[in-house]
Amino acid sequence: MGFRLRLALFFVATLVTVQLLTAGLVYEVTRHALISEGERQLTANARAFEAQMDDISARVAGNVEVLSLDYALRSAIAERDRGTVLSVLRNHGRRVGASRMLLIGLDGRVQADTAGATPPLTRFPFPDLMRSAYMRRTAAVVATDGKAAWVVVVPIYAPQPVAMVVVYVPLDDALLAHLQHLSALPRDLELAAQLTPGHWSVVARGDRHAGMLASLVAAHQPLPRKPRLTVVDGQQYMVLAQPLQQPASSRPVMAVLGYSLDSALQPFRAVGIAWGSLLALGFGVGLLGAWLTARSVARPIESLALAARRIEAGDYGAPPGMPRHDEIGQLAATFASMTAAIRQREQHIRHQAMHDSVTGLPNRAAAELAIDQWLAAAGSAGGAVLMIGLTRVPDIIKTMGHALCDRLMLDASERIRRTAVEAYLARITDMQFMLWLPQADEPAATAVAIHLLDALNLPYQDTDVTIDGLPSIGIALAPADGSDAATLLRHAEVAQFAASGSSAALSIYDAATDPHRPERLSLMGDLREALEGSKLSLHYQPKLDLGQRRIEGVEALVRWQHPRLGWVPPDSFIGMAEDTGNIHRVTRWALATALAQAKRWRARGLPLQVAVNLSARDLEDRELPARIGALLAIYALPPDCLTLEVTERAVISERDTAIQILRRVAEQGIGIAIDDFGVGQATFAYLRHLPVSELKIDQMFIKHLATDRNDQIIVRSLVDLSHRLGYRVTAEGVESQGALDYLAAIGCDCAQGYFIAPALDVDGFAAFLTARGGTVGVRTPP
Ligand code: C2E
Ligand code: CA
Ligand code: CA
Numbered sequence: 001m002g003f004r005l006r007l008a009l010f011f012v013a014t015l016v017t018v019q020l021l022t023a024g025l026v027y028e029v030t031r032h033a034l035i036s037e038g039e040r041q042l043t044a045n046a047r048a049f050e051a052q053m054d055d056i057s058a059r060v061a062g063n064v065e066v067l068s069l070d071y072a073l074r075s076a077i078a079e080r081d082r083g084t085v086l087s088v089l090r091n092h093g094r095r096v097g098a099s100r101m102l103l104i105g106l107d108g109r110v111q112a113d114t115a116g117a118t119p120p121l122t123r124f125p126f127p128d129l130m131r132s133a134y135m136r137r138t139a140a141v142v143a144t145d146g147k148a149a150w151v152v153v154v155p156i157y158a159p160q161p162v163a164m165v166v167v168y169v170p171l172d173d174a175l176l177a178h179l180q181h182l183s184a185l186p187r188d189l190e191l192a193a194q195l196t197p198g199h200w201s202v203v204a205r206g207d208r209h210a211g212m213l214a215s216l217v218a219a220h221q222p223l224p225r226k227p228r229l230t231v232v233d234g235q236q237y238m239v240l241a242q243p244l245q246q247p248a249s250s251r252p253v254m255a256v257l258g259y260s261l262d263s264a265l266q267p268f269r270a271v272g273i274a275w276g277s278l279l280a281l282g283f284g285v286g287l288l289g290a291w292l293t294a295r296s297v298a299r300p301i302e303s304l305a306l307a308a309r310r311i312e313a314g315d316y317g318a319p320p321g322m323p324r325h326d327e328i329g330q331l332a333a334t335f336a337s338m339t340a341a342i343r344q345r346e347q348h349i350r351h352q353a354m355h356d357s358v359t360g361l362p363n364r365a366a367a368e369l370a371i372d373q374w375l376a377a378a379g380s381a382g383g384a385v386l387m388i389g390l391t392r393v394p395d396i397i398k399t400m401g402h403a404l405c406d407r408l409m410l411d412a413s414e415r416i417r418r419t420a421v422e423a424y425l426a427r428i429t430d431m432q433f434m435l436w437l438p439q440a441d442e443p444a445a446t447a448v449a450i451h452l453l454d455a456l457n458l459p460y461q462d463t464d465v466t467i468d469g470l471p472s473i474g475i476a477l478a479p480a481d482g483s484d485a486a487t488l489l490r491h492a493e494v495a496q497f498a499a500s501g502s503s504a505a506l507s508i509y510d511a512a513t514d515p516h517r518p519e520r521l522s523l524m525g526d527l528r529e530a531l532e533g534s535k536l537s538l539h540y541q542p543k544l545d546l547g548q549r550r551i552e553g554v555e556a557l558v559r560w561q562h563p564r565l566g567w568v569p570p571d572s573f574i575g576m577a578e579d580t581g582n583i584h585r586v587t588r589w590a591l592a593t594a595l596a597q598a599k600r601w602r603a604r605g606l607p608l609q610v611a612v613n614l615s616a617r618d619l620e621d622r623e624l625p626a627r628i629g630a631l632l633a634i635y636a637l638p639p640d641c642l643t644l645e646v647t648e649r650a651v652i653s654e655r656d657t658a659i660q661i662l663r664r665v666a667e668q669g670i671g672i673a674i675d676d677f678g679v680g681q682a683t684f685a686y687l688r689h690l691p692v693s694e695l696k697i698d699q700m701f702i703k704h705l706a707t708d709r710n711d712q713i714i715v716r717s718l719v720d721l722s723h724r725l726g727y728r729v730t731a732e733g734v735e736s737q738g739a740l741d742y743l744a745a746i747g748c749d750c751a752q753g754y755f756i757a758p759a760l761d762v763d764g765f766a767a768f769l770t771a772r773g774g775t776v777g778v779r780t781p782p
Helices: 003-068 071-078 082-096 127-135 173-182 212-218 261-312 327-354 364-378 393-400 402-419 442-457 485-501 518-532 570-579 583-603 616-620 624-635 648-653 655-667 709-725 737-746 762-771
Strands: 100-105 110-113 138-144 147-157 161-170 188-196 199-205 228-232 235-243 253-260 383-390 424-429 432-438 460-462 465-467 471-478 506-508 536-545 550-562 566-568 609-613 642-647 671-677 694-697 728-732 750-752
Touching: 003 082, 003 138, 003 147, 003 161, 003 173, 003 235, 003 253, 003 261, 071 082, 071 147, 071 161, 082 100, 082 110, 082 161, 127 138, 127 147, 127 161, 138 253, 147 199, 173 188, 173 199, 188 212, 199 212, 212 228, 212 235, 212 253, 235 261, 253 261, 261 327, 327 364, 364 383, 364 424, 364 432, 364 485, 383 402, 383 442, 383 485, 393 402, 393 465, 402 424, 402 432, 402 442, 402 460, 402 465, 432 442, 432 485, 442 471, 442 506, 471 485, 485 506, 518 550, 518 570, 518 583, 536 583, 536 609, 536 762, 550 570, 550 583, 550 750, 566 570, 570 583, 583 609, 583 616, 583 624, 583 642, 609 671, 616 642, 616 648, 616 655, 624 642, 624 655, 642 648, 642 655, 648 655, 648 671, 655 671, 694 709, 709 728, 709 737, 737 750
Parallel strands: 471 506, 550 609, 609 642, 642 671, 671 694, 694 728, 728 750
Antiparallel strands: 100 110, 100 161, 138 147, 147 161, 188 199, 188 253, 228 235, 235 253, 383 432, 383 471, 424 432, 460 465, 536 550, 536 750, 550 566
């Protein structure tokens, strides 16, 4: 049920209820007033009727008294001339309106009857009237033969009483009507005579035949001596029975007076009808008014509801204005200001959702949206995504806090903006910006990237600290490296990650080396299976001691025979194992396997040094030192038979934890070698803080050592400096006699490479040793 209808119904229901209650009240009050009025009138009428009857009695008696003086009558009585008596009586009877006249002897016997109805000498039935007639005028109402009449008894004196004349004046309908006509008697009037005690019959009635007695009898009610409410012919009446003056010898006669409430209410009926019409009119007008009022209330509310629905759907257009000053007007005004507030807040939230709060630049979501839109609009025009990372940001946050880092990023964003004014710039993560160069190809993108690196490489000065953010940039090109923003960003990120590890600090995405290719994920599952199902094995590459000219140790290198892919090179799954957190298991496996093998060699009299590679992630594993200690204990091996190889990058990026872990390892007497030395960013000065015992010069410097003067100078300096600092030096990737000779000549401690031997399985390694004389102390080839 709508608001409108409810309001209208409420109005009208209230109106009708109040009206009906009022009507009921008025009716009841009126009815009560009429009943009281009826009682009063009935009582008064009854008295008036009684008085009237007495009056008439007196008048009739007076008339009849004249008869007693009539000479003719007296002489006729004396002469017992019945004929004359009857004729005189008749004459008189006509005059007074009598229906019957009797002459009664003093003995009470009827001597003459004008009606001729009484046999002569019958006794007059009302002797008490005769007795009282001597004393006063006597008249009374009697009931005879189902009729009522006045009986007047007058004695005849001559001069002694000789007889009595009785006059019957009929008390009939005509008389009652006459009386009603003369005076203010009620129109409902009946005379009732008692037949037997409790049984009454009507002997005369007034001009209206309401049948009051019949109704009372039918309702088994006694005749009421006080005004009583009763129903006569379906109408409400006040009824009162008034006894009349009577001789004791007569049956009782009562005057029954009625007062019709309905008739009395008649004048009010017109008022009622007028009131009903007014009510109907009021009802109609009220309904209309309520409807209109409800509409004027509901309309604006409905329009506000509509506006609310529009807001729900995201349309914040101004709600309909309402030029009203009532509560609804206030509501509408509040609603409008609320809408404006919501609109503002949503704009703010939307801005926040799409922007970085520090630099105010668009964020990743906004960038993806913008690039996708551009790609969709520009078709195949392409472009370049530059992912610009400040590699040291996590370190800076940890040591200097977020506030400084925010300033650094803000400064960096301004530098980028200045360098690439036209490009679309966004901040992607805490440490990365993204630059979208529409329509740029690889050379153009590279040129911008180099400029950016120049700009970002200038250290950031913050009050008294100078910070080097260590920028690196990865480039992904559309559409070659992806046709949607998400892919382009991901690939640019991969490239940036690669760049952060290279000396150029710049890298262009290469799908072939992407460690995040989807197929690599399934490879990870396979790797876990391989670890459990011993599909991995270790190969051992000999390390030649150049001074002693004998094999003094081996480097353990992992090999994976994949059931489907065949041999999988470690370079293609080690990085992935690092990314997916599986590297710890590989390392543990490699350590256990290598040490078990060392134990077996030792048992055969071969005290070989074993070098095992660690990855950067291993240097986050605080349990590693204890684990290695436990393994050495299990195999009862001296700690100096084990060397751990770590790259420069591993110790530089995770400095604190890594250094702690390395220290704890070194404290146990285990050797630490820096792998691939010379290609990364580690300096000798930096290495001084680390518990390093050996440096392994990267293959890059060794490969062409036999011929390349520059490499010779570098390697010789490295060896020199290392020795001065107390490190042993191993040269990796020795592929020629010339290189080997040169290394021996400059006093390099150890050599490793295909020229000596590739990595060999256990049997191959045994065969290698046998071929060289079966002992560790075998001499190198000439
Ligand atoms: P790396 O530690 O630098 O290992 C030396 C790599 O150079 C080995 O490749 C080896 O076979 C190869 N090599 C040895 N002599 C020569 C030579 O004269 N010329 C040339 N061109 N190459 C030579 P490999 O076995 O493919 O291993 C690649 C990389 O995989 C390793 O580089 C190492 O970083 C990683 N790796 C291998 N095994 C493990 C392991 O068990 N754990 C960890 N964390 N990394 C491992
Ligand atoms: Ca190595
Ligand atoms: Ca190496």
